Amino acid sequence: xxxxxxxxxxxxxxxxxxxxxxxxxxxxxxxxxxxxxxxxxxxxxxxxxxxxxxxxxxxxxxxxxxxxxxxxxxxxxxxxxxxxxxxxxxxxxxxxxxxxxxxxxxxxxxxxxxxxxxxxxxxxxxxxxxxxxxxxxxxxxxxxxxxxxxxxxxxxxxxxxxxxxxxxxxxxxxxxxxxxxxxxxxxxxxxxxxxxxxxxxxxxxxxxxxxxxxxxxxxxxxxxxxxxxxxxxxxxxxxxxxxxxxxxxxxxxxxxxxxxxxxxxxxxxxxxxxxxxxxxxxxxxxxxxxxxxxxxxxxxxxxxxxxxxxxxxxxx
Amino acid sequence: xxxxxxxxxxxxxxxxxxxxxxxxxxxxxxxxxxxxxxxxxxxxxxxxxxxxxxxxxxxxxxxxxxxxxxxxxxxxxxxxxxxxxxxxxxxxxxxxxxxxxxxxxxxxxxxxxxxxxxxxxxxxxxxxxxxxxxxxxxxxxxxxxxxxxxxxxxxxxxxxxxxxxxxxxxxxxxxxxxxxxxxxxxxxxxxxxxxxxxxxxxxxxxxxxxxxxxxxxxxxxxxxxxxxxxxxxxxxxxxxxxxxxxxxxxxxxxxxxxxxxxxxxxxxxxxxxxxxxxxxxxxxxxxxxxxxxxxxxxxxxxxxxxxxxxxxxxxxxxxxxxxxxxxxxxxxxxxxxxxxxxxxxxxxxxxxxxxxxxxxxxxxxxxxxxxxxxxxxxxxxxxxxxxxxxxxxxxxxxxxxxxxxxxxxxxxxxxxxxxxxxxxxxxxxxxxxxxxxxxxxxxxxxxxxxxxxxxxxxxxxxxxxxxxxxxxxxxxxxxxxxxxxxxxxxxxxxxxxxxxxxxxxxxxxxxxxxxxxxxxxxxxxxxxxxxxxxxxxxxxxxxxxxxxxxxxxxxxxxxxxxxxxxxxxxxxxxxxxxxxxxxxxxxxxxxxxxxxxxxxxxxxxxxxxxxxxxxxxxxxxxxxxxxxxxxxxxxxxxxxxxxxxxxxxxxxxxxxxxxxxxxx
Numbered sequence: 017x018x019x020x021x022x023x024x025x026x027x028x029x030x031x032x033x034x035x036x037x038x039x040x041x042x043x044x045x046x047x048x049x050x051x052x053x054x055x056x057x058x059x060x061x062x063x064x065x066x067x068x069x070x071x072x073x074x075x076x077x078x079x080x081x082x083x084x085x086x087x088x089x090x091x092x093x094x095x096x097x098x099x100x101x102x103x104x105x106x107x108x109x110x111x112x113x114x115x116x117x118x119x120x121x122x123x124x125x126x127x128x129x130x131x132x133x134x135x136x137x138x139x140x141x142x143x144x145x146x147x148x149x150x151x152x153x154x155x156x157x158x159x160x161x162x163x164x165x166x167x168x169x170x171x172x173x174x175x176x177x178x179x180x181x182x183x184x185x186x187x188x189x190x191x192x193x194x195x196x197x198x199x200x201x202x203x204x205x206x207x208x209x210x211x212x213x214x215x216x217x218x219x220x221x222x223x224x225x226x227x228x229x230x231x232x233x234x235x236x237x238x239x240x241x242x243x244x245x246x247x248x249x250x251x252x253x254x255x256x257x258x259x260x261x262x263x264x265x266x267x268x269x270x271x272x273x274x275x276x277x278x279x280x281x282x283x284x285x286x287x288x289x290x291x292x293x294x295x296x297x298x299x300x301x302x303x304x305x306x307x308x309x310x311x312x313x314x315x316x317x318x319x320x321x322x323x324x325x326x327x328x329x330x331x332x
Numbered sequence: 333x334x335x336x337x338x339x340x341x342x343x344x345x346x347x348x349x350x351x352x353x354x355x356x357x358x359x360x361x362x363x364x365x366x367x368x369x370x371x372x373x374x375x376x377x378x379x380x381x382x383x384x385x386x387x388x389x390x391x392x393x394x395x396x397x398x399x400x401x402x403x404x405x406x407x408x409x410x411x412x413x414x415x416x417x418x419x420x421x422x423x424x425x426x427x428x429x430x431x432x433x434x435x436x437x438x439x440x441x442x443x444x445x446x447x448x449x450x451x452x453x454x455x456x457x458x459x460x461x462x463x464x465x466x467x468x469x470x471x472x473x474x475x476x477x478x479x480x481x482x483x484x485x486x487x488x489x490x491x492x493x494x495x496x497x498x499x500x501x502x503x504x505x506x507x508x509x510x511x512x513x514x515x516x517x518x519x520x521x522x523x524x525x526x527x528x529x530x531x532x533x534x535x536x537x538x539x540x541x542x543x544x545x546x547x548x549x550x551x552x553x554x555x556x557x558x559x560x561x562x563x564x565x566x567x568x569x570x571x572x573x574x575x576x577x578x579x580x581x582x583x584x585x586x587x588x589x590x591x592x593x594x595x596x597x598x599x600x601x602x603x604x605x606x607x608x609x610x611x612x613x614x615x616x617x618x619x620x621x622x623x624x625x626x627x628x629x630x631x632x633x634x635x636x637x638x639x640x641x642x643x644x645x646x647x648x649x650x651x652x653x654x655x656x657x658x659x660x661x662x663x664x665x666x667x668x669x670x671x672x673x674x675x676x677x678x679x680x681x682x683x684x685x686x687x688x689x690x691x692x693x694x695x696x697x698x699x700x701x702x703x704x705x706x707x708x709x710x711x712x713x714x715x716x717x718x719x720x721x722x723x724x725x726x727x728x729x730x731x732x733x734x735x736x737x738x739x740x741x742x743x744x745x746x747x748x749x750x751x752x753x754x755x756x757x758x759x760x761x762x763x764x765x766x767x768x769x770x771x772x773x774x775x776x777x778x779x780x781x782x783x784x785x786x787x788x789x790x791x792x793x794x795x796x797x798x799x800x801x802x803x804x805x806x807x808x809x810x811x812x813x814x815x816x817x818x819x820x821x822x823x824x825x826x827x828x829x830x831x832x833x834x835x836x837x838x839x840x841x842x843x844x845x846x847x848x849x850x851x852x853x854x855x856x857x858x859x860x861x862x863x864x865x866x867x868x869x870x871x872x873x874x875x876x877x878x879x880x881x882x883x884x885x886x887x888x889x890x891x892x893x894x895x896x897x898x899x900x901x902x903x904x905x906x907x908x909x910x911x912x913x914x915x916x917x918x919x920x921x922x923x924x925x926x927x928x929x930x931x932x933x934x935x936x937x938x939x940x941x942x943x944x945x946x947x948x949x950x951x952x953x954x955x956x957x958x959x960x961x962x963x964x965x966x967x968x969x970x971x972x973x974x975x976x977x978x979x980x981x982x983x984x985x986x987x988x989x990x991x992x993x994x995x996x
Contacts, residue, residue, distance in 0.1 A: 046549070048549075051636075051639050051640060051643055052643065053643075053644070076549045076550055077549075077627065077628070077629070077631075077632055077636060078549050078629065079628050079629065079954070079955065080955070081954075081955040082540070082541065082544060082629070082954060082955070085397075085541070085544055085545050086544065086548070086549050089545075089548070091544075091548040091549045091550075092549060158860075159739075159743040159746075159747065160743070160746055160747060160751075168861065171942070171952075171955070172942075172948065172952050192860075192861060192862060192942065193861070193942045194861045194941070194942050195861060195938075195939055195940035195941040195942040195943070195948075195951075196940045196941070197643065198642045198643050198645065198849075198853055199852075199853060199856045199861050199940060199941050199942065200861070201645055202645055202853045202854075202856045202857045203856055203857065203860055203861055205645055205857065206731050206735075206856075206857035206858065206860075209728055209731055209732055210731065210732055210735055212735075223644065302644045
């Protein structure tokens with residue numbers, strides 16, 4: 017493999033890559049990776065760091081939401097990304113079992129909400145303020161929802177309370193759920209190419225906002241009270257009369273592993289990335305079409321002092 | 333319904349069928365009209381009737397994975413041990429084929445030995461294909477290998493191949509063993525058949541979570557899930573094949589003093605080989621079918637490439653990786669078929685010792701050279717071919733220029749056909765639906781069939797998934813109707829044109845192994861998320877068996893009957909209408925059966941474009957990590973499949989019986 021060659025070449029250049037550090041255990045650390053780009057790159061970077069210090073590391077592919085049994089039983093050891101916006105409940109439930117550790121935030125913040133392409137601003141003046149949607153639902157409608165607007169929601173399993181939001185804010189819209197992330201953005205691309213009406217769920221960090229021009233709708237900002245207390249906000253009788261929470265992205269790990277590899281766990285706790293930095297890495301892979309391994313190795317080579325700092329426990 | 337009376341087959345008194353049909357239609361319409369007058373508990377299943385099945389299953393699963401023990405050994409320990417045992421050969425194959433022997437990682441990665449070179453593997457396989465089949469298959473293998481290498485898919489393809497080979501092997505051995513056992517003890521056969529039918533029809537997504545709980549993440553969990561899915565056709569084929577061994581042959585074996593084992597290995601299996609080969613073909617196809625889903629739980633390889641490409645909407649790259657899966661499927665299938673054919677016709681001595689040496693040299697020399705010439709290890713990225721921009725541009729072009737007419741078709745279908753049908757089914761009161769189904773079963777197959785169908789329909793009722801189940805039925809019925817309307821006439825038409833058969837076979841294999849997602853997402857671009865895209869996906873998958881059985885049914889019409897008809901002076905159309913079609917009817921009905929099964933098995937994939945039915949329940953349960961609802965809804969899908977199977981099989985049996993009487 018080409019990456020192997022680059023890896024060895026890089027290894028030779030950076031002499032004394034690993035000092036005399038001996039990993040605490042020779043058992044395999046299993047890094048979970050799902051299928052979105054930021055996680056792939058971040059996981060590969062962690063893989064490079066841990067492997068450099070001699071840990072036996074394996075990347076295991078697992079579905080985003082199907083990961084918890086694996087972490088509770090130790091089939092999976094570490095994950096660098098758990099998104100509050102979609103995994104909040106499952107993650108907290110899993111941490112509450114005591115078998116899974118919350119390893120702190122990765123750094124970037126996730127934002128997700130209703131989003132429209134820039135060309136729709138002309139047809140619906142007043143956007144991004146959410147009040148504007150009340151008067152131009154027809155601009156967003158399709159034959160089967162007319163005269164109501166058609167809002168393309170995320171897969172049902174992601175939750176998000178859009179049906180409740182529409183009711184609470186009295187918006188003349190209907191939710192149509194996409195089956196998957198990819199199907200959702202396929203529809204965006206289709207509409208964008210034809211400058212056709214669309215309003216949908218978009219989240220960042222993701223490549224779409226860097227390729228398609230557009231903005232998030234500004235709903236009343238989220239507060240915990242909005243979801244829990246009906247009397248909060250513009251609608252005194254209903255909850256969910258606000259935008260979506262902006263969420264953390266956390267690292268997680270199998271609890272028992274802390275005793276096996278204390279230093280590796282220390283490295284994971286210190287492992288942080290900057291939001292823009294992640295955005296650029298994702299762009300290099302998704303838009304420039306470079307391989308994940310190549311982009312990750314480039315980052316590791318450029319930022320060596322930084323990650324060596326995280327690994328002080330392995331320095332001597 | 334498939335109520336075919338002998339009168340119709342002989343072309344007499346068609347009016348009776350017409351009247352019966354009209355009567356049934358009138359009754360159903362009257363019921364629908366009267367639906368609002370019926371008690372509300374007839375429309376929505378009352379809570380008192382629902383059993384908390386999902387909770388029981390979830391609790392059972394938890395117990396199985398955590399506490400269950402046989403003689404002090406935890407059940408989970410046993411499954412984990414099995415997983416580790418399965419992991420080993422997969423990894424060994426991957427080292428040889430894909431990864432090479434690597435030591436260390438990250439900045440300290442060193443490769444000790446390279447994997448087999450793509451050139452070596454391709455040439456060696458092509459040589460093998462040439463020897464066991466001929467230059468045609470040799471050339472095909474060579475092309476497939478070059479495609480994988482030059483398009484930069486080689487490493488992924490070999491990762492996939494490593495797990496596929498083991499899946500096929502495991503399903504083959506297990507399927508033979510279970511099939512032989514079932515054949516020998518006739519008391520066991522119905523039970524085995526029932527279990528296999530459930531295994532084949534429960535959507536794989538619904539047992540993915542339990543598999544992960546028991547076997548852990550990674551290639552071995554994918555291996556077990558795939559074997560569960562691919563095993564049933566091998567078992568069915570084995571039982572059928574052994575049953576078809578003529579009694580005289582067995583008698584001869586007994587007279588010559590063969591032991592039971594000798595009879596099996598020397599007589600029965602060789603005689604049954606051609607039919608076993610059909611089972612093997614299905615195993616290969618179904619295993620490769622699973623590549624995408626397997627990659628979701630850690631198998632990696634080409635399936636993962638497809639998922640990744642589609643996630644960034646690179647349809648072209650997704651299509652190329654998907655065609656890589658097709659290339660593997662076709663080569664594997666043709667090689668195993670050729671080997672089976674050689675065995676059954678007794679072609680031997682195809683392989684000389686010199687060939688063995690050449691094969692080793694072909695593998696060793698390029699692999700050795702790859703140490704100095706990296707292009708032999710991995711084809712350089714800069715020189716890789718790709719057709720992706722073309723496909724992406726094509727999708728984009730269609731989207732920009734043909735969207736409006738397509739949108740008109742979609743709107744018409746959705747508003748005028750699909751939604752009304754969906755609403756009508758949802759409005760049908762469940763007690764009446766159950767009774768109607770049971771009556772149909774009783775008419776076609778007797779009271780046992782009727783009672784069985786009633787029990788399965790009631791199962792769906794008590795799970796509380798009646799409404800989503802009507803959604804599944806609506807999508808399946810429409811997809812099957814379209815698939816049959818397109819597929820059967822085409823199959824019947826093409827069956828007389830032998831020249832085209834090879835091309836059609838290739839196209840059908842492609843249709844069955846090209847991951848649906850590859851064409852599902854472009855479909856979403858043109859037809860948006862929702863039921864219409866789902867209908868297209870299900871139909872394009874289910875059309876393959878409709879064509880296959882259409883071809884097969886016509887090809888096996890006894891030639892004496894056709895000749896007799898010609899002598900009686902029948903016109904071409906008369907021969908078709910009164911001789912060929914009746915004779916082919918039982919096979920055609922089995923084709924309908926297979927089409928229904930395929931359509932049902934696609935429901936879960938269709939959920940990926942946002943349907944609202946059982947498939948979506950299963951998919952959502954998987955992504956929320958709840959095994960209970962997933963398995964329950966999966967069993968409901970199995971019930972629908974088994975009900976359809978029972979009705980169609982009894983219908984086919986009846987048709988065959990009448991067929992027999994008519995020509996007795």
